[in-house]
Amino acid sequence: MTDDLVVHEARGGALPAWSLAKDAEGDIRLSDEWPERVTREWAWGGATGKDVNVCILDSGVEDGHPLVGKLEGAVAVSVDKDDNPIVEADTAGDACGHGTACAGIVRSIAPECNLYSVRVLGAGFTGSGPVLLAGLRYAVEQGYDLINMSLSTTKKQFATILHDIADNAYFRRSMLVAAAHNMPVESYPWKFSSVISVGSHEQDDPMAFFYNPNPPVEFFGRGVGVEVAWPGGAKIKASGNSFATPHIAGITALILSKHPELIPFQLKSVLFLTASNVGGSA
Amino acid sequence: MTTTGEGELRAAVAAGVVGSREAFHGLLTGITEVARAIFGATASSILLLDESTDELVFEAIAGYGADDLVGRRFPSDTGIAGWVLSTRTPLILDDVQNDPRFAKDFAAGTGYVPQGLMAVPLLHDERVLGVLEVLDRPQQSAFSLQEMELLGMFANQAAIALDLLSRAGQAEVVLNAGQGELAVVARLAATVAALEDERREAGLRLLDDLADILGE
Numbered sequence: 491m492t493d494d495l496v497v498h499e500a501r502g503g504a505l506p507a508w509s510l511a512k513d514a515e516g517d518i519r520l521s522d523e524w525p526e527r528v529t530r531e532w533a534w535g536g537a538t539g540k541d542v543n544v545c546i547l548d549s550g551v552e553d554g555h556p557l558v559g560k561l562e563g564a565v566a567v568s569v570d571k572d573d574n575p576i577v578e579a580d581t582a583g584d585a586c587g588h589g590t591a592c593a594g595i596v597r598s599i600a601p602e603c604n605l606y607s608v609r610v611l612g613a614g615f616t617g618s619g620p621v622l623l624a625g626l627r628y629a630v631e632q633g634y635d636l637i638n639m640s641l642s643t644t645k646k647q648f649a650t651i652l653h654d655i656a657d658n659a660y661f662r663r664s665m666l667v668a669a670a671h672n673m674p675v676e677s678y679p680w681k682f683s684s685v686i687s688v689g690s691h692e693q694d695d696p697m698a699f700f701y702n703p704n705p706p707v708e709f710f711g712r713g714v715g716v717e718v719a720w721p722g723g724a725k726i727k728a729s730g731n732s733f734a735t736p737h738i739a740g741i742t743a744l745i746l747s748k749h750p751e752l753i754p755f756q757l758k759s760v761l762f763l764t765a766s767n768v769g770g771s772a
Numbered sequence: 773m774t775t776t777g778e779g780e781l782r783a784a785v786a787a788g789v790v791g792s793r794e795a796f797h798g799l800l801t802g803i804t805e806v807a808r809a810i811f812g813a814t815a816s817s818i819l820l821l822d823e824s825t826d827e828l829v830f831e832a833i834a835g836y837g838a839d840d841l842v843g844r845r846f847p848s849d850t851g852i853a854g855w856v857l858s859t860r861t862p863l864i865l866d867d868v869q870n871d872p873r874f875a876k877d878f879a880a881g882t883g884y885v886p887q888g889l890m891a892v893p894l895l896h897d898e899r900v901l902g903v904l905e906v907l908d909r910p911q912q913s914a915f916s917l918q919e920m921e922l923l924g925m926f927a928n929q930a931a932i933a934l935d936l937l938s939r940a941g942q943a944e945v946v947l948n949a950g951q952g953e954l955a956v957v958a959r960l961a962a963t964v965a966a967l968e969d970e971r972r973e974a975g976l977r978l979l980d981d982l983a984d985i986l987g988e
Contacts, residue, residue, distance in 0.1 A: 588859075611849065672861065672862045
């Protein structure tokens with residue numbers, strides 16, 4: 491292959507690579523009509539999350555829980571001794587309860603979204619890092635619109651790979667919604683700018699969320715004293731950024747169901763414009 | 773054979789190691805007692821990750837279970853503590869007895885089923901060493917983000933103590949495995965260090981004399 495062809499392929503066949511040719515503006519025309527002012531009514535008024543595929547990357551989800559409903563799919567991810575991924579149908583449900591809680595919160599906000607579970611926990615502590623990477627990579631490959639990730643890793647050796655996966659997801663229109671750590675430690679992937687990072691506020695309104703002008707945490711969602719689904723058809727109360735994250739994921743699912751053409755950059759912008767401390771009360 | 777300098781260094785390290793496990797263990801227990809008191813909780817415990825067996829071990833407990841749970845083990849991916857360990861993420865839950873599986877597990881392990889719990893990972897650098905749990909804060913006090921901060925501070929303190937305990941344990945293993953002569957020196961140094969005033973001075977003089985005689 492000649493150098494010219496390599497460049498040509500890099501842009502999916504168009505020339506020049508990574509640039510816009512003189513007469514090519516039509517190729518990048520966006521279909522969405524933007525209103526003069528983005529309001530919550532424009533962003534998600536009447537939306538239910540229908541046709542939006544949301545993945546819960548966590549401890550598994552209890553299928554059929556009254557607050558979760560039907561799952562569209564569930565897999566368990568593990569790795570072999572060489573860290574090669576193994577993806578199998580998951581019939582074990584939720585090993586902890588955390589994933590079911592997150593799924594229930596997304597469902598409560600976006601009742602008609604399609605929920606998928608990718609379980610990355612339950613295979614012992616020592617393999618948890620490689621399993622997390624394999625699970626996230628799998629989720630991005632599946633092309634889920636949203637991936638709720640209410641967990642992170644403190645292992646620096648995974649940071650670069652996670653960064654690549656997060657960027658790849660962003661460019662493929664698969665939005666990662668990731669919980670910030672509750673403690674002042676370095677962890678990933680929530681710190682990357684290609685994800686929506688979420689911390690907690692203490693208000694009771696599930697639709698109240700705030701933009702944070704002091705990153706790396708970008709948004710605050712409801713995360714204290716939240717009634718959540720729990721295995722065994724139960725309900726418990728839970729607190730932490732883990733539970734703020736699916737609130738933002740649910741709201742993002744509503745926006746995507748009404749505006750499926752939005753790319754991650756635009757999604758973040760709509761979230762910003764509709765945040766309670768920006769234009770959200772309008 | 774080691775050189776004289778290395779030998780002295782190793783003896784000094786050994787002197788610091790002997791008995792230090794107990795001291796660090798006391799520190800861990802102290803942390804659980806303060807955590808229990810500050811949060812007004814029924815119990816507080818520190819679980820250490822044993823990477824060789826992939827298990828969590830009750831290392832220190834204040835309140836319920838303090839008498840008979842220390843040393844008890846369970847798989848590292850089990851239940852709430854397992855999730856907190858694997859994800860390195862704190863978890864605060866109330867009404868947990870609504871989960872019959874959780875209640876059964878807890879009752880089988882501890883004989884006590886809490887209403888609520890806070891569990892936080894013990895992080896040291898990028899490693900996770902274990903989990904700190906606080907059971908049953910008073911129900912009338914709503915959980916706040918400030919409490920999360922406080923919990924994190926306790927966790928940091930506990931993680932440092934746990935790291936020291938772990939290092940002391942590893943050093944003891946090294947001393948006891950194929951280094952019998954060092955273990956003797958370590959015990960001797962620790963014994964002298966524990967003496968008071970005149971007896972200590974006399975002990976040190978005796979050791980000096982012994983060193984002179986052996987060095988001739």
